[in-house]
Amino acid sequence: MELADAEAAGPSPEAPAPAECAPAEPGGLPGLVHDQLVPTQSSSSRVIVHVDLDCFYAQVEMISHPELKGKPLGVQQKYLVVTCNYEARELGVKKLMNVRDAKEKCPQLILVNGEDLTRYREMSYKVTELLEEFSPIVERLGFDENFVDLTEMVEKRLQQLQSNELSAVTVSGHVYNNQPVNFHNVMHMRLLVGSQVAAEMREAMHNQLGLTGCAGVASNKLLAKLVSGVFKPNQQTVLLPESCQDLINSLNHIKEMPGIGYKTAKRLEVLGINSVRDLQSFSFKILEKELGISVAQRIQKLSFGEDNSPVMPSGPPQSFSEEDSFKKCSSEVEAKKKIEELLASLLNRVCQDGRRPHTIRLVIRRYSPEKHYSRESRQCPIPSHVIQKLGTGNYDVMTPMVDILMKLFRNMVNVKMPFHLTLLSVCFCNLKAQNTAKKGLIDYYLTPSLSTTSHSGKRSFKMKDTHIED
DNA sequence: TGGGGTTAT
DNA sequence: ATAACCC
Numbered sequence: 218m219e220l221a222d223a224e225a226a227g228p229s230p231e232a233p234a235p236a237e238c239a240p241a242e243p244g245g246l247p248g249l250v251h252d253q254l255v256p257t258q259s260s261s262s263r264v265i266v267h268v269d270l271d272c273f274y275a276q277v278e279m280i281s282h283p284e285l286k287g288k289p290l291g292v293q294q295k296y297l298v299v300t301c302n303y304e305a306r307e308l309g310v311k312k313l314m315n316v317r318d319a320k321e322k323c324p325q326l327i328l329v330n331g332e333d334l335t336r337y338r339e340m341s342y343k344v345t346e347l348l349e350e351f352s353p354i355v356e357r358l359g360f361d362e363n364f365v366d367l368t369e370m371v372e373k374r375l376q377q378l379q380s381n382e383l384s385a386v387t388v389s390g391h392v393y394n395n396q397p398v399n400f401h402n403v404m405h406m407r408l409l410v411g412s413q414v415a416a417e418m419r420e421a422m423h424n425q426l427g428l429t430g431c432a433g434v435a436s437n438k439l440l441a442k443l444v445s446g447v448f449k450p451n452q453q454t455v456l457l458p459e460s461c462q463d464l465i466n467s468l469n470h471i472k473e474m475p476g477i478g479y480k481t482a483k484r485l486e487v488l489g490i491n492s493v494r495d496l497q498s499f500s501f502k503i504l505e506k507e508l509g510i511s512v513a514q515r516i517q518k519l520s521f522g523e524d525n526s527p528v529m530p531s532g533p534p535q536s537f538s539e540e541d542s543f544k545k546c547s548s549e550v551e552a553k554k555k556i557e558e559l560l561a562s563l564l565n566r567v568c569q570d571g572r573r574p575h576t577i578r579l580v581i582r583r584y585s586p587e588k589h590y591s592r593e594s595r596q597c598p599i600p601s602h603v604i605q606k607l608g609t610g611n612y613d614v615m616t617p618m619v620d621i622l623m624k625l626f627r628n629m630v631n632v633k634m635p636f637h638l639t640l641l642s643v644c645f646c647n648l649k650a651q652n653t654a655k656k657g658l659i660d661y662y663l664t665p666s667l668s669t670t671s672h673s674g675k676r677s678f679k680m681k682d683t684h685i686e687d
Numbered sequence: 688t689g690g691g692g693t694t695a696t
Numbered sequence: 697a698t699a700a701c702c703c
Contacts, residue, residue: 294689359703478701540690
């Protein structure tokens with residue numbers, strides 16, 4: 218059996234980028250991966266899987282406490298049930314439900330505290346690492362979702378097949394819309410093989426980590442993510458290109474489109490845009506005038522199911538932070554105690570990582586009666602003598618760090634005036650690899666001096682750090 | 688609304 | 697430093 222498709226089978230350098238879903242692509246931009254230009258895989262021929270763990274925190278808790286299995290279980294942070302298992306969901310408990318409402322709905326609900334994310338974070342990275350064994354191109358999204366670019370893997374597997382074996386390729390899991398497979402269509406065959414890889418990934422997660430989850434396979438990240446949620450716990454779905462419009466039209470509101478958040482959705486509502494179809498047909502000129510060319514172009518493409526953003530390998534984290542929220546903190550001593558707690562946990566984490574942070578940030582949230590969500594932050598470089606003490610457990614690194622943080626604190630909060638905070642957070646960022654003997658040399662050649670303004674293209678050079686006097 | 692994360696401006 | 701997005 219032959220594939221009646223004109224596309225070259227091998228790593229074709231420049232296939233003409235056909236439309237993914239409906240309209241032609243205005244501009245195929247090359248993708249950036251780790252600061253390097255990579256050729257745009259004619260975006261419609263990619264195979265992407267989105268892997269989404271089922272009620273992740275609850276699953277981790279049930280592994281830690283097997284006696285909880287089979288009972289309705291919720292994970293609590295402060296007065297919220299942030300997630301719960303399916304037994305609890307069947308009894309009416311929802312994600313992000315108030316603890317009181319949840320207990321009222323479901324008096325038998327068992328609650329465990331999930332404010333310490335350590336075990337969740339560790340399990341989350343085990344999942345990412347497991348997926349990286351399939352393909353190194355894995356992008357994390359939160360603790361419980363990953364995208365993997367399967368394009369290369371799938372192409373290799375297809376090349377192994379004899380042409381008479383193609384008709385024997387089967388799908389693993391659901392096909393969105395129950396759309397019939399065309400075994401002469403190359404993209405169909407790629408996606409089917411993608412579904413097989415997705416099934417192998419879910420099997421490996423279950424066998425090696427004891428976790429269940431969903432997967433969605435499609436030609437880009439947007440569609441993979443949308444389709445992964447179609448059959449919900451512990452199942453997988455593949456989207457064939459012909460059903461793309463049906464999938465995006467199944468959304469009831471633009472806010473459900475990943476990439477269109479609270480703010481953008483509100484601004485679109487003002488323009489009378491509520492459905493995905495509204496956004497598809499809305500004048501681009503007006504959209505651009507309202508939201509700027511960047512957002513306008515991106516979200517209107519999303520509305521057609523087009524998403525050329527590459528799967529960006531996440532690698533190790535760019536930052537570590539610990540935060541705590543509370544009803545009220547109104548004194549400097551109180552703040553200092555909380556900051557010390559946050560810092561102590563962070564130091565443990567950063568020590569494990571091996572790399573060293575070169576910037577520290579303090580974040581606060583001030584109480585305000587109605588106003589939604591506003592945080593303020595101050596950051597500064599970590600003095601090099603403190604950085605050097607970081608790995609070496611011996612020396613006291615707490616004291617100088619707390620001193621710095623309290624200076625940042627007083628820079629934001631006038632402690633002579635009454636104040637009311639509801640959140641404190643400490644963040645280590647600007648992580649750099651540990652210094653070996655090469656460090657001095659690398660620093661000599663790569664560290665910009667203040668007088669060297671010529672190549673200031675890097676974002677770390679543009680950071681405005683608040684200056685802390687000693 | 689929690690306790691995290693990312694990128695763009 | 698903030699604002700937007702994601703979970």
